Amino acid sequence: MIDKTVVGVADAVAGIEDGATVMIGGFGRAGQPVELIDALIEQGAGDLTIVSNNAGNGDTGIAALLAKKRVRKVICSFPRQSDSWVFDGLYRAGEVELELVPQGNLAERIRAAGAGIGAFFTPTGVGTQLADGKEQRRIDGREYVLEYPIRADVALFSALKGDRWGNLVFRETARNFGPIMATAARTAVAQVDEIVELGSLDPESIVAPGIFVDRVVAVGERRWLEDGVFVGGVTLEGEPLAAGEESK
Amino acid sequence: MIDKTVVGVADAVAGIEDGATVMIGGFGRAGQPVELIDALIEQGAGDLTIVSNNAGNGDTGIAALLAKKRVRKVICSFPRQSDSWVFDGLYRAGEVELELVPQGNLAERIRAAGAGIGAFFTPTGVGTQLADGKEQRRIDGREYVLEYPIRADVALFSALKGDRWGNLVFRETARNFGPIMATAARTAVAQVDEIVELGSLDPESIVAPGIFVDRVVAVGERRWLEDGVFVGGVTLEGEPLAAGEESK
Amino acid sequence: MTTRIDRSQLAARIATDIPEGAYVNLGIGAPTLVANALPEGQEIVLHTENGMLGMGPRPAEGQIDPDLINAGKQPVTALPGAAYFHHADSFGMMRGGHLDVCVLGAFQVAQNGDLANWSTGAPDAIPAVGGAMDLAIGAKQVFVMTDLLTKQGGSKLVETCTYPLTGVGCVTRVYTDHGVFDTSPDGFRVRELFGDNTIAEIAELTGLSLKEA
Amino acid sequence: MTTRIDRSQLAARIATDIPEGAYVNLGIGAPTLVANALPEGQEIVLHTENGMLGMGPRPAEGQIDPDLINAGKQPVTALPGAAYFHHADSFGMMRGGHLDVCVLGAFQVAQNGDLANWSTGAPDAIPAVGGAMDLAIGAKQVFVMTDLLTKQGGSKLVETCTYPLTGVGCVTRVYTDHGVFDTSPDGFRVRELFGDNTIAEIAELTGLSLKEA
Numbered sequence: 001m002i003d004k005t006v007v008g009v010a011d012a013v014a015g016i017e018d019g020a021t022v023m024i025g026g027f028g029r030a031g032q033p034v035e036l037i038d039a040l041i042e043q044g045a046g047d048l049t050i051v052s053n054n055a056g057n058g059d060t061g062i063a064a065l066l067a068k069k070r071v072r073k074v075i076c077s078f079p080r081q082s083d084s085w086v087f088d089g090l091y092r093a094g095e096v097e098l099e100l101v102p103q104g105n106l107a108e109r110i111r112a113a114g115a116g117i118g119a120f121f122t123p124t125g126v127g128t129q130l131a132d133g134k135e136q137r138r139i140d141g142r143e144y145v146l147e148y149p150i151r152a153d154v155a156l157f158s159a160l161k162g163d164r165w166g167n168l169v170f171r172e173t174a175r176n177f178g179p180i181m182a183t184a185a186r187t188a189v190a191q192v193d194e195i196v197e198l199g200s201l202d203p204e205s206i207v208a209p210g211i212f213v214d215r216v217v218a219v220g221e222r223r224w225l226e227d228g229v230f231v232g233g234v235t236l237e238g239e240p241l242a243a244g245e246e247s248k
Numbered sequence: 249m250i251d252k253t254v255v256g257v258a259d260a261v262a263g264i265e266d267g268a269t270v271m272i273g274g275f276g277r278a279g280q281p282v283e284l285i286d287a288l289i290e291q292g293a294g295d296l297t298i299v300s301n302n303a304g305n306g307d308t309g310i311a312a313l314l315a316k317k318r319v320r321k322v323i324c325s326f327p328r329q330s331d332s333w334v335f336d337g338l339y340r341a342g343e344v345e346l347e348l349v350p351q352g353n354l355a356e357r358i359r360a361a362g363a364g365i366g367a368f369f370t371p372t373g374v375g376t377q378l379a380d381g382k383e384q385r386r387i388d389g390r391e392y393v394l395e396y397p398i399r400a401d402v403a404l405f406s407a408l409k410g411d412r413w414g415n416l417v418f419r420e421t422a423r424n425f426g427p428i429m430a431t432a433a434r435t436a437v438a439q440v441d442e443i444v445e446l447g448s449l450d451p452e453s454i455v456a457p458g459i460f461v462d463r464v465v466a467v468g469e470r471r472w473l474e475d476g477v478f479v480g481g482v483t484l485e486g487e488p489l490a491a492g493e494e495s496k
Numbered sequence: 497m498t499t500r501i502d503r504s505q506l507a508a509r510i511a512t513d514i515p516e517g518a519y520v521n522l523g524i525g526a527p528t529l530v531a532n533a534l535p536e537g538q539e540i541v542l543h544t545e546n547g548m549l550g551m552g553p554r555p556a557e558g559q560i561d562p563d564l565i566n567a568g569k570q571p572v573t574a575l576p577g578a579a580y581f582h583h584a585d586s587f588g589m590m591r592g593g594h595l596d597v598c599v600l601g602a603f604q605v606a607q608n609g610d611l612a613n614w615s616t617g618a619p620d621a622i623p624a625v626g627g628a629m630d631l632a633i634g635a636k637q638v639f640v641m642t643d644l645l646t647k648q649g650g651s652k653l654v655e656t657c658t659y660p661l662t663g664v665g666c667v668t669r670v671y672t673d674h675g676v677f678d679t680s681p682d683g684f685r686v687r688e689l690f691g692d693n694t695i696a697e698i699a700e701l702t703g704l705s706l707k708e709a
Numbered sequence: 710m711t712t713r714i715d716r717s718q719l720a721a722r723i724a725t726d727i728p729e730g731a732y733v734n735l736g737i738g739a740p741t742l743v744a745n746a747l748p749e750g751q752e753i754v755l756h757t758e759n760g761m762l763g764m765g766p767r768p769a770e771g772q773i774d775p776d777l778i779n780a781g782k783q784p785v786t787a788l789p790g791a792a793y794f795h796h797a798d799s800f801g802m803m804r805g806g807h808l809d810v811c812v813l814g815a816f817q818v819a820q821n822g823d824l825a826n827w828s829t830g831a832p833d834a835i836p837a838v839g840g841a842m843d844l845a846i847g848a849k850q851v852f853v854m855t856d857l858l859t860k861q862g863g864s865k866l867v868e869t870c871t872y873p874l875t876g877v878g879c880v881t882r883v884y885t886d887h888g889v890f891d892t893s894p895d896g897f898r899v900r901e902l903f904g905d906n907t908i909a910e911i912a913e914l915t916g917l918s919l920k921e922a
Binding site: 332478 | 795
Binding site for chain 4: 001002111113114115116117163165167183198199203204206209210211212
């Protein structure tokens with residue numbers, strides 16, 4: 001029997017080594033694998049290269065990983081946010097390396113890694129600093145720059161439901177980088193609200209087929225759902241809404 | 249109001265010009281836009297370049313289009329089938345040009361066209377006749393060949409259901425080339441069993457979002473479904489099963 | 497004193513140039529105001545690069561869904577007809593030229609259409625680009641929405657960008673608080689001036705030689 | 710007379726080398742026999758390149774679903790846990806190295822792992838390649854299932870392929886009716902011989918110098 005489910009987040013992140021490249025899903029809060037990042041911090045691996053769209057907010061998640069000096073390098077598109085003080089401080093102090101990648105090139109480079117593409121010509125970034133030193137070519141009257149795949153040792157991301165074969169479905173814009181990061185990592189780890197019976201996910205709607213997924217861990221239903229139905233009552237960070245409050 | 253639905257297949261294929269490049273979905277019989285191909289034959293455009301996985305079976309569909317000498321060139325991966333006599337004859341007589349492309353390169357070149365990729369390095373075909381004369385490069389210790397996008401004027405394909413925004417869902421392995429051909433053609437035309445109310449397709453399960461789709465035409469429910477439920481009772485070609493018969 | 501319109505007036509002006517049925521991406525910041533100005537009863541499909549077509553307005557009080565946000569990470573809703581997709585598909589859509597219009601902010605726009613909107617090149621700034629470069633090169637029409645002048649009074653319309661570029665020759669039209677300008681190989685063309693503004697005044701403010709469209 | 714096993718025996722032999730949990734693509738023709746030989750009660754996930762994981766056996770009489778076929782265009786079923794995807798995703802899966810095993814037929818396999826299985830190079834033949842080249846270079850292990858000898862008695866195991874190649878150095882192991890051979894830089898290595906076959910006999914049949922594995 002194939003069973004990719006693991007019981008706890010500690011098992012889900014077991015074996016991540018110092019120096020590993022770790023992809024972390026999420027776009028802002030949506031799709032961020034909060035529990036897996038916490039488990040990674042607990043697990044202790046350091047000298048990591050993190051591939052993610054952002055470089056952490058506030059003092060939790062990737063920011064907490066950064067604060068503990070576990071990260072050597074960040075590959076991302078948008079490290080600067082209103083509350084990205086942890087990354088900001090480390091970057092200014094020269095304590096973390098940054099590879100800035102336009103968001104679409106980041107996504108396509110991850111996809112290329114998963115799809116066995118050796119390199120591709122993209123029009124994004126042509127004529128900008130972010131293409132400096134890169135091979136450029138005119139094809140059919142348009143300029144392109146050559147970009148290479150980004151592979152990872154591990155991908156950590158969040159999905160809505162999974163089954164024991166590792167098939168996954170997502171929810172709304174929390175889908176973002178999860179499905180492609182799963183294809184690009186040697187070990188792809190998904191946290192899900194719920195593990196469901198094999199065969200209960202609609203085969204037409206599975207977004208990440210199990211072939212890409214190595215471990216699935218259930219972390220309980222997100223706070224703004226009740227038995228799968230949206231009930232709201234939270235801030236954008238998913239925290240309970242105090243009376244009259246609506247966080248931006 | 250956005251309304252991409254058209255009433256008949258004649259409207260669906262209107263405006264296809266002589267010399268056009270036409271992508272045709274389907275893998276064997278599955279997903280073949282039978283009614284749209286018939287309408288294209290009726291419509292009369294000639295000197296076409298056809299991009300499809302196969303080059304026709306029996307005397308219908310692409311084979312009929314070929315038999316009427318409407319096709320100048322076929323770009324496909326597998327033109328040779330047990331019943332591909334129409335293509336075979338024309339090809340041997342030098343009356344149709346063939347560009348043979350490994351199936352995955354065909355799919356990826358179509359996808360590249362839709363995704364704005366100028367060219368990509370693929371390991372498929374390296375060291376074979378099908379890479380002859382193509383640019384080759386060693387990346388990270390592996391050999392790759394450079395392949396370019398395939399764009400089309402029109403894509404004709406079959407889906408299960410669509411709405412007036414052009415959102416589409418597919419059925420089983422009939423999905424095959426439809427979703428990517430839609431992205432690579434200036435005019436993407438889908439035949440569907442049924443046009444449903446906007447909002448009734450699950451946004452998590454839409455496979456081809458309407459942005460890629462220009463025309464949707466309903467052709468009635470496929471013969472092996474009844475109110476959306478599989479009932480069988482057909483041959484592999486979708487013809488009614490005579491008593492005791494089961495076509496291979 | 498030249499005539500200036502405010503941001504919501506400018507958003508409304510931009511909205512009049514977006515036809516029904518268009519697929520549109522509205523960049524972070526001021527461009528999001530265009531959403532509120534789109535004509536009632538017309539269907540325009542909004543794309544957000546974090547994976548959605550058919551984006552609707554901000555949800556009602558208490559109905560924030562942390563899984564449903566726009567590229568500016570603000571809560572949004574989904575309209576009937578919406579579809580979700582992953583990041584590679586979303587940016588394929590952009591790069592592949594499927595968006596009809598995107599509206600972006602700018603630090604500088606050069607008369608040839610070069611855009612600078614992601615970095616002022618300040619040495620101590622944290623660089624961040626997001627999806628700006630993909631939007632700049634992807635949409636069929638790239639509109640810029642901006643004040644004509646910086647707070648210091650410098651012109652954002654320039655002969656040549658001095659800030660780091662976002663994209664080369666990508667901007668088709670610039671909507672400013674003073675007027676609307678088309679980029680062209682031989683300089684900005686004045687498409688429309690608001691209120692009492694004259695070409696001569698704008699030429700003086702920007703230091704550019706301007707032509708009528 | 711050397712010992713030969715039949716195709717279903719050979720399929721069974723191949724099946725023993727496919728571990729539970731493997732993602733496997735079985736090529737058109739004889740390799741599909743391996744599906745029937747997979748051990749009961751073990752889960753092995755079959756991929757078909759026309760867009761499905763979790764492929765099940767041929768449907769019951771009268772239950773053919775024309776939308777549900779394998780790469781050989783034969784009717785199949787879907788197991789619980791199956792997933793559908795489009796062609797670019799399916800071949801991305803293959804090219805990206807996510808399949809553990811594929812089993813292919815062959816015209817010739819060279820000792821360095823070169824495979825020829827799509828064209829005999831006959832000048833009047835209609836060329837057709839399908840997904841063979843993608844499978845050849847994509848799977849982690851590429852098994853070939855074939856008779857050792859052609860009907861004319863020539864060896865399909867060769868020093869160098871004379872037929873047009875499908876892939877370079879891609880075959881890891883060849884399962885023939887006479888025995889099982891691993892490719893290697895310095896020639897085929899004999900992993901197993903069926904019945905009374907000896908290395909000397911096979912060397913004579915093939916004209917190759919063979920080594921033990």
